[in-house]
Amino acid sequence: MLVFRKPIEGVERPQMPADVVIVGGGPAGMACALRLAQLIDGHNVAHPDAQLSKENIYVLEKAREIGQHCLSGALLDPRAIAELLPDFKKEAPLDAEVTKEAVYFLTEKGKFKFPITPPFLRDHGNYVISLNRFVKWLGSKVEETGITIFTGFAGSELLFEGDRVTGVQTDDKGVDKEGHQKSNFEPGYDLQAKVVILAEGTRGSLTKQLIEKFNLAKNANPQTYGVGVKELWELPAGRIAPGEVIYTMGWPLTTHEYGGAWIYGSKGEGATSIVSLGFVTGLDYADPRLDPQRVLQEFKRHPFVARLLEGGKMIRYGAKSMPYGGWWAIPPVAGNGWMILGDSAGFLNSARLKGIHLAIKSGVLAAETAFEALTKDDSSAATLSEFQKKVESSWIKEELWKVRNLHQGFERGMFAGMFNTGLQMITGGRGLKNRYPGHAGYDRMRKLAELPANPTADGYPEAHLLGPYKGDGKLTFDKLTDLYHSGTKHEEDQPAHLVIHDTNNCNTRCVREYGSPCQNFCPANVYEMVDDTTQPNGKRISLNPSNCVHCKTCDIADPYQIINWVPPEGGGGPNYDGM
Amino acid sequence: MKILVCMKQVPQKDAPLKLNESGTWIREDVSYEVNEPDAYALEEALRQREKHKGEVVVITSGPARAQQVLREALAKGADRAIHLEDDKFVGLDAFNTAKAFATAIKEEQFDLIFTGLQSDDYGYAQTGVILAELLGWPHATIIMQIEKTDAGIRVKRELEAGYFQFVDMPLPAVLTIQSGINKLRYATLIGIKQAKNKPLRKVTLAEVQSAIGGNLQKIEKLYVPQKTKKTEHIDGPPAEIAKKLVDKLRNELRVL
Numbered sequence: 001m002l003v004f005r006k007p008i009e010g011v012e013r014p015q016m017p018a019d020v021v022i023v024g025g026g027p028a029g030m031a032c033a034l035r036l037a038q039l040i041d042g043h044n045v046a047h048p049d050a051q052l053s054k055e056n057i058y059v060l061e062k063a064r065e066i067g068q069h070c071l072s073g074a075l076l077d078p079r080a081i082a083e084l085l086p087d088f089k090k091e092a093p094l095d096a097e098v099t100k101e102a103v104y105f106l107t108e109k110g111k112f113k114f115p116i117t118p119p120f121l122r123d124h125g126n127y128v129i130s131l132n133r134f135v136k137w138l139g140s141k142v143e144e145t146g147i148t149i150f151t152g153f154a155g156s157e158l159l160f161e162g163d164r165v166t167g168v169q170t171d172d173k174g175v176d177k178e179g180h181q182k183s184n185f186e187p188g189y190d191l192q193a194k195v196v197i198l199a200e201g202t203r204g205s206l207t208k209q210l211i212e213k214f215n216l217a218k219n220a221n222p223q224t225y226g227v228g229v230k231e232l233w234e235l236p237a238g239r240i241a242p243g244e245v246i247y248t249m250g251w252p253l254t255t256h257e258y259g260g261a262w263i264y265g266s267k268g269e270g271a272t273s274i275v276s277l278g279f280v281t282g283l284d285y286a287d288p289r290l291d292p293q294r295v296l297q298e299f300k301r302h303p304f305v306a307r308l309l310e311g312g313k314m315i316r317y318g319a320k321s322m323p324y325g326g327w328w329a330i331p332p333v334a335g336n337g338w339m340i341l342g343d344s345a346g347f348l349n350s351a352r353l354k355g356i357h358l359a360i361k362s363g364v365l366a367a368e369t370a371f372e373a374l375t376k377d378d379s380s381a382a383t384l385s386e387f388q389k390k391v392e393s394s395w396i397k398e399e400l401w402k403v404r405n406l407h408q409g410f411e412r413g414m415f416a417g418m419f420n421t422g423l424q425m426i427t428g429g430r431g432l433k434n435r436y437p438g439h440a441g442y443d444r445m446r447k448l449a450e451l452p453a454n455p456t457a458d459g460y461p462e463a464h465l466l467g468p469y470k471g472d473g474k475l476t477f478d479k480l481t482d483l484y485h486s487g488t489k490h491e492e493d494q495p496a497h498l499v500i501h502d503t504n505n506c507n508t509r510c511v512r513e514y515g516s517p518c519q520n521f522c523p524a525n526v527y528e529m530v531d532d533t534t535q536p537n538g539k540r541i542s543l544n545p546s547n548c549v550h551c552k553t554c555d556i557a558d559p560y561q562i563i564n565w566v567p568p569e570g571g572g573g574p575n576y577d578g579m
Numbered sequence: 580m581k582i583l584v585c586m587k588q589v590p591q592k593d594a595p596l597k598l599n600e601s602g603t604w605i606r607e608d609v610s611y612e613v614n615e616p617d618a619y620a621l622e623e624a625l626r627q628r629e630k631h632k633g634e635v636v637v638i639t640s641g642p643a644r645a646q647q648v649l650r651e652a653l654a655k656g657a658d659r660a661i662h663l664e665d666d667k668f669v670g671l672d673a674f675n676t677a678k679a680f681a682t683a684i685k686e687e688q689f690d691l692i693f694t695g696l697q698s699d700d701y702g703y704a705q706t707g708v709i710l711a712e713l714l715g716w717p718h719a720t721i722i723m724q725i726e727k728t729d730a731g732i733r734v735k736r737e738l739e740a741g742y743f744q745f746v747d748m749p750l751p752a753v754l755t756i757q758s759g760i761n762k763l764r765y766a767t768l769i770g771i772k773q774a775k776n777k778p779l780r781k782v783t784l785a786e787v788q789s790a791i792g793g794n795l796q797k798i799e800k801l802y803v804p805q806k807t808k809k810t811e812h813i814d815g816p817p818a819e820i821a822k823k824l825v826d827k828l829r830n831e832l833r834v835l
Contacts, residue, residue: 016768065610148775150768173765186765270600315595487593487610575591577610 002503002543003179005495005566007157008172011187018056020370021168021193023155023206025061026070027131027356028342029199030138031084031363032370033059037145039371052374057147058191060170062154062550064571066139069201069550071230071320071576072131072356073262073276075123075245079395080360085141093133095267095274096242098123104304106251111304118421120351120403123245128264128276131356132576154567155206156188158196158213158338164380165210165337167192171570176493194379195370196338199363202321203552204344205566216331221438223346224325224407226259227553229296229523230278231482232316232579237273239308240265247353252298257290258282258410261299262353263308275312276579277305280353282410283321283557284441287451288517292553293319294469297476306475314477317485318576319523319551324350327397327404328435334388336381339366347396351403351421358396365390402428408436445559447513479525483547487575488524490546490568497545497568498526498554505560506541507532514559516541521557524549549574580633580727582624583687585680585694585706586617586652588645592699603798604670613648616695620756622763623725624693625656631727633690634658640668640679646779653774654766660777665784672796673705680706681713682790683782691732692753696721703796704755711753718753719746723760 020036022029040052063069075098081088101123103114142149150170159167167190174185198207202225211217240246244265253259259281266274279299281292299305323329323346330346333339341347342359349358369387373379391397405424471477500506510516511529516539518527524547532540550573555565590596594609624635637652639645640663649660663679671679692714694707704720711718723743724735731749737757738744813820813827829835 014767014769068610148772150771152766153768170768182762184762184764186767189768191768485595487591487595489593575594575610577594578608 002500002541003177003495004499005175005497005568006179006499007169008175008179008181008185008187013169013187013190015190015192018058018167018191018193019053019374020057020195020197021155021191022057022059022197022199023168024199024201024204024344025059025063025066025135025139025149025151026199026201026342026359027135027138028344028359028363029059029061029197030135030142031080031360032197032199032341032367033057033142033147033149033363034138034145035084035364035367036370037142037147039367040374041145043371043375054146059142059147059149060153060155060168060191061149061151062171062567062570063573064152064575065136066149066151067132067135068575068577069573070131070135071228071318071574071579073228073230073264073278073353074129074131074134074356075264075354076127076129076134077352077354077357078125078127080357080364084360084364091137092129093137094127094129096128096265098126098128098245099241099243101245101247104246104248106248106302106304108251109303111248111302120349121247121353128243128245128266130266130578132579134356152571154570155198155200156567158206158209159190159192160213163214163336165196165335168196168206171567173569175495175569177495179495182493194337195373195384197341197366197370198338198344199341199359200344202323202343203555203565204340205564207340207344208555208564210338210340211331214335216335220331221325221328221408222440222443223323223329224438224441225283225321225323225556226280227283227292227319227321227521227523227551227557228278228280229292229319230276230317230579231296231314231485233275233277233309233312234272234315235275235309235312237268237271239273239312240275242267242273248299251302252295253281257285258407259295261296263305275308280322282441283521283553284439284444286444286446288445288448288514288559289520291469291520293479293482293523297469297471300475309475314482314485316487316576316579317477317482318574318579319486319549319553321552321556322355323348324407325438326350326407327400328408329438330400332388333362333391334369334381334384334386337379337384339369339384339387341366347400349399349403351406358399361394361396362391365394365396405436408438442557442559442561445514445517445557448515449513479523483524483549486524486549487577488547488549488573489575490548490572492546494545494569496543497566498543498548499564499566500541501562501564503541505562507535507539508537510560511537511539518554518558518563521553523551523553527554546572580627580631580690581688582627582633582635583684583689583692584617584621584624584635584637584652584657585692585710586621586637586639586648587614587695587698588612588639588641588648589614589698589700598801598803602800602802604801611644611647613651614695614698614700616697616756616758617648618695618763619758619760620693620695621652621655621657622761623756624691625764626761627691627725627727636661636687636689638680638683639663640665640671640676642666642669649779650774651766653777653779654771655764656770658777660779661782662779663782663784663787667784670794671791672794673701673703674709674795675791677706677709677713678790679787680710682787690750692716692751694753694755696755696757707753707755714751714753716751716753717748718755719748720755721757722754723757725754
């Protein structure tokens with residue numbers, strides 16, 4: 001019997017007052033904390049008689065250490081960090097400045113190089129970074145300011161009073177698999193906050209609570225996502241220059257699926273160089289058998305990639321979803337007591353495959369609004385909605401507006417998408433109309449019975465993408481081998497944090513209708529259908545929550561939308577050191 | 580009771596390790612954590628303090644990153660911390676580490692010093708024992724239980740094969756603590772916040788330099804074990820297989 005995580009009832013919770021609680025210590029949350037500290041320090045110098053304190057400003061981070069759950073390609077557009085810390089080049093861990101970029105379209109064995117790099121993929125002036133190391137550095141800057149970062153603590157619940165968000169409840173610790181308190185049980189705190197800032201990253205669990213409670217997304221397009229599956233490789237030096245950037249489209253996906261790969265040359269270490277490569281698969285594919293981890297493995301088998309990786313060693317693995325619904329999919333980002341930042345809001349430029357600079361910028365703008373709220377001692381919607389206005393008059397909107405219809409243009413496949421992209425480039429993002437409608441990705445998944453009988457002819461994933469992948473152990477890997485390299489670790493004795501609202505649906509309906517796609521889309525082997533003769537279809541859902549890499553794909557892609565990802569006991573999760 | 584807990588920052592257990600250029604230790608680019616037995620030693624010290632009052636002080640040696648271990652200990656309830664901070668402390672052997680600790684605490688008067696049973700990285704299991712010798716105190720290793728008595732303490736030691744030994748000892752004493760002696764507590768938000776204002780004394784290498792000398796132990800070479808596992812099939816009728824198996828166990832593997 002599966003027991004799912006929920007706050008323990010009937011315990012007295014420690015209360016802690018707070019001025020600002022930032023949930024999530026990624027680039028958005030850290031930038032927000034840092035900017036807030038800058039503003040308070042500036043204020044305190046100017047107003048010696050009206051000092052503001054940083055004592056009660058907190059960042060909650062569910063990872064055991066700062067940056068451990070941060071995963072991205074990553075390329076950094078320095079625009080926002082240069083605004084926040086003009087001297088960043090001297091101290092930020094930047095691995096290489098982009099020197100060279102190329103875009104390819106891959107067929108099974110061949111490749112075509114795009115004669116020119118599309119303007120939005122031109123990366124000169126950007127940097128190859130490890131987001132993990134970059135955020136560690138940002139975190140150390142935050143700690144220097146005196147703001148407290150609580151690592152190993154997740155935001156589990158939002159606290160409400162009427163239509164106002166009044167705080168955040170942290171995770172209960174020391175709860176066993178059956179949901180009982182262990183001898184070292186520690187109840188989560190109620191952090192009573194004047195301002196709650198959600199910077200949880202992609203598909204934030206508190207953000208989801210908030211959006212559902214107030215039906216915030218009613219006027220927005222449904223958010224759409226992709227999942228990026230990444231491996232870090234150590235290669236003999238000279239294969240790819242530090243700062244060399246390659247994008248590919250096409251194989252192994254068909255023209256019906258959205259997605260593509262990146263290969264970034266990072267810095268070298270002696271006789272080896274580090275390469276980041278990964279494949280983003282749009283989570284709006286039709287065939288429930290598609291497996292994003294397998295897509296990456298097949299991609300590596302392409303002669304072009306296999307040659308590059310030959311003799312190298314895979315050293316790290318990870319996966320993370322990313323929101324690329326664009327401008328029209330962003331919900332209101334401020335209200336009574338709350339603001340939403342970065343990937344949680346959907347600030348990501350899907351044409352440029354970049355969101356770190358937007359995350360940082362949104363953090364900076366939210367900090368300015370939070371500062372105003374603290375000085376005025378008013379964090380009502382009237383004050384915090386300033387953040388919404390700031391976003392709309394900043395370069396965040398300017399940048400996202402131009403690509404506001406990009407992803408929707410791909411809903412009918414790649415060729416339609418490229419046509420639409422071209423059209424949108426000429427018309428400043430408009431294309432055929434100002435706002436293209438969008439559809440949630442899970443809506444587009446087809447039941448097994450609806451799949452075309454002859455898959456290859458219809459362009460659905462060909463046989464090479466189906467079924468669990470074995471791997472050769474050198475170039476390609478099965479999921480468990482990859483998973484080992486994510487360093488993921490959780491307290492084993494705790495309730496499952498993948499909250500399935502109706503497991504009966506898994507056992508009786510999904511297995512028949514979709515063939516249990518959770519087993520395929522999860523890049524970490526969390527979901528398993530095990531034999532059970534008491535079930536009508538002979539299979540029962542079983543979970544390995546300890547494998548979870550916190551990518552949120554299940555919450556996004558499940559066709560029935562009955563999986564709710566909530567944070568496990570704080571401190572658990574992947575270890576993306578160097579990723 | 581005034582208790583000192585010696586703690587160490589070690590590479591995370593599951594971290595993929597890479598050897599350094601000279602093949603004598605690992606590269607620094609791994610994540611670190613509190614050495615597991617030390618976490619139990621700290622927990623035990625906190626429990627003893629809860630029972631008998633007193634003070635818990637934590638000490639570590641290592642570069643700036645090692646301070647994390649002390650901060651975690653302070654967040655869980657230790658009263659103050661001592662950090663012997665220098666990159667060079669990383670390479671010290673157990674003898675010199677113990678000497679450095681003994682020098683750093685010579686002004687203090689502890690009733691008990693706890694260390695973890697051994698470190699997850701070097702695994703010497705010597706620092707605590709040598710420290711006791713340097714201080715001229717009695718020590719006991721692999722401790723599973725500690726009771727205060729009128730004359731001192733009574734401890735339970737774990738021996739091989741499920742046997743335990745109970746020892747009465749006077750104070751002051753050094754104990755090396757076995758993992759699993761208790762259940763670890765979680766740090767709390769308020770604990771983490773308060774830890775920021777707890778005293779942390781830094782000790783430089785220069786302050787203890789005169790006490791330490793050249794390493795008596797040295798790692799010549801580290802290497803990743805080669806996979807040499809071989810599977811051998813023994814075929815034939817059962818009686819013959821049994822005979823061949825016994826022969827192998829007796830004459831090749833010499834386990835019978």
